[in-house]
Amino acid sequence: MNKKRLLLLGLFGLSAAMAASAQMLINGAGATFPQPIYTKWFDQYSKVDTSVRFNYQGIGSGGGQKQILSETVDFGASDGPMSDDNLAKAPRTLWHIPTVAGAVVVSYNLPGNPKLKLDGPTLAGIYAGKITKWNDPAIAGQNSGVALPDQDIVVVHRSDGSGTTYIFTDYLSNISSDWKAKVGKNTSVNWPAGLGGKGNAGVAGQIKQSPGAIGYVELAYAKQNDLPYADMKNASGVYITPSIESVVEALATATIPEDFRFSMVNALGEKAYPIAGATWLLVYQQQKDAAKGKKLVEFLKWAYVDGEKMAATLDYAPLPENVQDRVLKRIAQITY
Amino acid sequence: MAAPSVSTSPHSAIRSTLPAGVRWPDISFRWLALLAAVTILVLIALVGWELYQGSRLAIGHFGPRFLVNSTWNPVTDEYGAWPFIFGTLVSSLIALVIAVPLGVATALYLTELAPVRLRQPVVMIVEMLAAVPSVIFGLWGIFVLIPWLRDHLFVWLKETLGFLPLFRGTIYGVSMLAAGIIVAIMILPIITSVSREILRSVPNLQREAAYALGATHWEVMRIAVLSYARRGLFGAAVLGLGRALGETMAVTMVIGNRPDISASLFAPGYTLASVIANEFTEATTDLYLSSLFELGLVLVAVTIVVNVVAQLMLRSLAGSGTGKVR
Numbered sequence: 001m002n003k004k005r006l007l008l009l010g011l012f013g014l015s016a017a018m019a020a021s022a023q024m025l026i027n028g029a030g031a032t033f034p035q036p037i038y039t040k041w042f043d044q045y046s047k048v049d050t051s052v053r054f055n056y057q058g059i060g061s062g063g064g065q066k067q068i069l070s071e072t073v074d075f076g077a078s079d080g081p082m083s084d085d086n087l088a089k090a091p092r093t094l095w096h097i098p099t100v101a102g103a104v105v106v107s108y109n110l111p112g113n114p115k116l117k118l119d120g121p122t123l124a125g126i127y128a129g130k131i132t133k134w135n136d137p138a139i140a141g142q143n144s145g146v147a148l149p150d151q152d153i154v155v156v157h158r159s160d161g162s163g164t165t166y167i168f169t170d171y172l173s174n175i176s177s178d179w180k181a182k183v184g185k186n187t188s189v190n191w192p193a194g195l196g197g198k199g200n201a202g203v204a205g206q207i208k209q210s211p212g213a214i215g216y217v218e219l220a221y222a223k224q225n226d227l228p229y230a231d232m233k234n235a236s237g238v239y240i241t242p243s244i245e246s247v248v249e250a251l252a253t254a255t256i257p258e259d260f261r262f263s264m265v266n267a268l269g270e271k272a273y274p275i276a277g278a279t280w281l282l283v284y285q286q287q288k289d290a291a292k293g294k295k296l297v298e299f300l301k302w303a304y305v306d307g308e309k310m311a312a313t314l315d316y317a318p319l320p321e322n323v324q325d326r327v328l329k330r331i332a333q334i335t336y
Numbered sequence: 337m338a339a340p341s342v343s344t345s346p347h348s349a350i351r352s353t354l355p356a357g358v359r360w361p362d363i364s365f366r367w368l369a370l371l372a373a374v375t376i377l378v379l380i381a382l383v384g385w386e387l388y389q390g391s392r393l394a395i396g397h398f399g400p401r402f403l404v405n406s407t408w409n410p411v412t413d414e415y416g417a418w419p420f421i422f423g424t425l426v427s428s429l430i431a432l433v434i435a436v437p438l439g440v441a442t443a444l445y446l447t448e449l450a451p452v453r454l455r456q457p458v459v460m461i462v463e464m465l466a467a468v469p470s471v472i473f474g475l476w477g478i479f480v481l482i483p484w485l486r487d488h489l490f491v492w493l494k495e496t497l498g499f500l501p502l503f504r505g506t507i508y509g510v511s512m513l514a515a516g517i518i519v520a521i522m523i524l525p526i527i528t529s530v531s532r533e534i535l536r537s538v539p540n541l542q543r544e545a546a547y548a549l550g551a552t553h554w555e556v557m558r559i560a561v562l563s564y565a566r567r568g569l570f571g572a573a574v575l576g577l578g579r580a581l582g583e584t585m586a587v588t589m590v591i592g593n594r595p596d597i598s599a600s601l602f603a604p605g606y607t608l609a610s611v612i613a614n615e616f617t618e619a620t621t622d623l624y625l626s627s628l629f630e631l632g633l634v635l636v637a638v639t640i641v642v643n644v645v646a647q648l649m650l651r652s653l654a655g656s657g658t659g660k661v662r
Contacts, residue, residue: 032617060617062625079618086620154508159593159610161410161618184411187618195510195604196593198614205478205589210486210509 023050026292026299029057030064030077033163033218034279037100037314038077041307045299048306052295061163061187068094068282074292076282079163080187081261093285095334096260097300097327100308100316101251101278103219103242104167105229109207110134114146119233120175120266120274126153126214127172128179129193134212142233149212156206156215159196161187167277168216171265175274216275219247220315234274235266246273247317256323260330276317286335293336300331384636390629393622402630408595410615415627417634419595423512423605424638427587428580430516430601431523436573438520439527440562446528447535448557459532466525474589477518482509482590485517490602505600508592513601515591519583523576530575534568535561567650574646581639584609608635 028038035058042054059067061078068076069089081096106118122138125131131138135148158165169185183189197203200221207213207227219242222229231239240246253269256262266274283300287293304324311318319327388395394402398415405416442462446455486509497503538561546560562569584607592604593614608631619625 062617062619065620080620083620152506159588160614161616163618186411187620188410188615190407190409190411191594194594195508196606196614198588198593202478202589205475206510209478209483 024052024292024295025055026052026075026296027055027057027073028064028075028077028281029059029067029073030282031061031079031163031279032058033079033102034077034100034316037307037311037316040310040314041303044307044310045302048302049295049298052299054299060161062161064282068284071284071288074289074296077280078282079277079279080166081263081280082282090284095283095285095330096280097283097330098260098262098278098280098319098323099303100311100318101247101264101276102167102316103247103273103276104164104171104216105219105222105227105242105275106214106216106232107204107207107222107227107229108215109211109213110228111149111211112147113228114143115228116146116230117142117233117239118230120171123232124172124176124179127155127157127191127193128176128182129155151212154206154210154213155191155194156197156203156210156213157191157194158188158200158203158216159198160202162199163187163277163279164200164216164218165189167265167275170263170277171275174263174266219243223315232274234270234272235268236270236272238270240271240273242273242275244312244315244317246271247276248320250274250276251278251317251323252320256326260327283334285333290336293334297331297334297336300334301328304328304331384633387629387633387636391626391633393626394630397623398627402627403634406595406597408611410619410621410624413621413623415624415630417608417631419597420606420608420611420631421634421638422597423591423595424581424607424609424635426512426601427515427519427591427605427607428577430513431519431580432573432577434517434520435523435527435576439524439572439576440531440569442524442528443531443535444557444561446532448553448561459529462525462528465521466529470522470583470585471589473518473522474586477514477586477590481518482514485509485511485514494602501599502601505598505602507602508604510590510592510604511602512591512598512605515587515605515607516601518586518590519580522583522586523579526579527572527576530572531565531569534565534572537568538564570646570650574643574650577642577646578639581642582609582635583607584613588614608632608638 035056038056042056046053056077061080064076064078065082065086067073069086071091082094087094106123108116110116118139119142122131122142125138132153134151134153140148166185166187169183169189172183173180173185183192195206197206197215200217203215203217204221204225204227207215217227229242231241234240249269250264250267250272253272254262254264254267260280262278264276264278267276283296287296304319304327308318308324394415398405402415402417403421404418405414406418407414407416408419409415446458450458486507490507490509490513493503494507542560542564543556546556551559587607588610591606591610593606593610594604595606595611596603598605612628612631616628619628
């Protein structure tokens with residue numbers, strides 16, 4: 001009796017294992033910034049289509065670009081658009097597909113945690129090491145009514161290469177020609193001033209621990225950890241509080257070229273938050289493996305219809321409808 | 337004539353009388369051990385070769401200038417290793433200066449002074465320190481050590497020793513000195529453990545002889561124990577240094593990560609291991625990646641050079657006895 005049951009159980013286990021091995025595995029690797037939402041998508045999608053399983057490794061944008069170029073993964077992911085040089089190395093047409101966007105906020109440590117207002121040139125001045133005191137007229141002029149101390153500004157930036165730094169320096173390069181010429185934009189740059197903290201947590205820790213510190217972190221991180229953050233003056237001259245809505249607004253009013261390698265910093269919209277950026281999946285137009293390609297396209301279509309709705313719960317900004325439509329049209333052109 | 341063969345191995349005379357079939361465990365073990373030893377060498381060679389392969393592009397592009405250039409700019413693709421080499425050496429040196437006296441003193445206390453009942457618990461606690469993950473030290477550094485250093489120790493150092501260029505400039509908290517202190521704590525267990533083993537191996541005869549000459553407790557430790565174990569203690573320091581050079585996670589969390597060269601220990605710095613860990617994942621251009629590989633190669637080279645220098649210093653150290661490194 002008992003033996004029979006055991007045998008039955010064994011058979012059941014075996015068939016389950018066989019079913020699992022029959023499941024198709026699609027591999028992806030790259031950016032860490034969107035990893036929480038991708039993980040959620042793959043998890044939810046496993047209930048929609050049980051015949052396919054996605055495996056995503058957040059190894060960083062550099063690794064994601066390398067692996068998709070050498071075709072060791074089925075799709076890549078990157079926080080910054082690929083450079084022309086790198087894109088030229090692709091064996092076939094490689095497409096950028098934006099998925100979600102996020103904001104980078106400017107956080108600080110001041111007595112009483114006042115709500116600050118800042119504009120781009122002031123921020124560039126602080127990060128260039130030219131504005132060194134909190135009561136500098138450039139800051140005080142925008143924050144009448146806030147008691148700013150006669151204190152040194154401790155500038156904090158990310159020490160690890162990151163998409164957050166890319167977005168932040170992209171913004172500073174956009175706003176200040178001086179910054180563009182002397183520093184430029186990248187996942188990590190030669191900072192003219194300040195201390196480096198590792199990861200969002202490192203920067204936030206540094207800010208919390210140093211009186212008079214200023215630094216930049218992801219909006220999601222700042223919200224979850226109750227950090228104060230500044231309203232930023234946008235291209236229309238309005239001070240905007242970073243939020244998912246103001247990032248969606250920035251996405252909707254950014255100029256997005258045909259290849260989707262766009263920058264959305266300092267977008268023109270009146271309600272657009274200026275320091276924001278998208279993250280991309282990297283997918284070959286011509287899929288090598290027909291079966292996998294079909295499943296990947298099915299997943300992408302699902303992601304843009306149903307997946308995007310989950311973005312806000314994880315503090316990412318979903319693509320606005322006009323961009324979503326364009327992306328869906330592009331996905332429909334993937335061949336396999 | 338037959339004497340040499342006997343003197344090389346006391347067992348050879350017996351072994352040769354055994355039939356060949358009985359010797360196979362002996363022979364196979366010898367080969368197994370050889371294989372293990374060779375594997376290590378092959379691994380090191382492979383690591384070196386891979387690092388060289390990865391960094392060929394940067395080596396060809398920058399040449400020896402890479403070692404002395406102090407610009408690190410991923411935007412313009414210009415890279416130099418000097419600030420990182422400087423940071424690695426200085427932070428390790430600070431760590432040694434703090435950890436060696438502390439470690440040796442702890443070992444001395446544990447072998448010579450502490451009540452026997454207390455010794456084992458203290459040894460266990462010191463060894464537990466070695467099991468704490470690096471990142472925990474880093475977090476503790478950020479949230480506990482740094483604020484205390486910034487508000488108390490550094491201020492005091494600046495006031496009392498501010499006439500030295502080492503203790504001047506703005507105090508941020510995160511700094512070369514903070515990194516040195518964290519690393520010192522992390523290498524303390526290995527230095528203490530090794531020192532303790534070495535001090536324990538000092539023959540009691542030494543101590544008894546010194547006591548017989550009328551030496552005080554302190555003199556016994558100084559003349560009979562420490563002096564006897566000098567070479568071994570030096571070896572312990574070198575082992576600690578090896579760990580300090582490669583320490584990554586905790587260092588990057590407290591050193592400030594700025595590739596600058598400053599005379600002040602309050603200024604932030606950067607180390608070879610930290611910059612590799614920080615920037616490797618997001619390095620997108622080939623030259624960037626290759627330069628990071630070259631930093632790895634430089635780190636291996638620095639480690640080797642430091643060890644060779646240490647060996648040379650060790651050889652010039654007078655004194656024999658146990659605890660010889662070789």
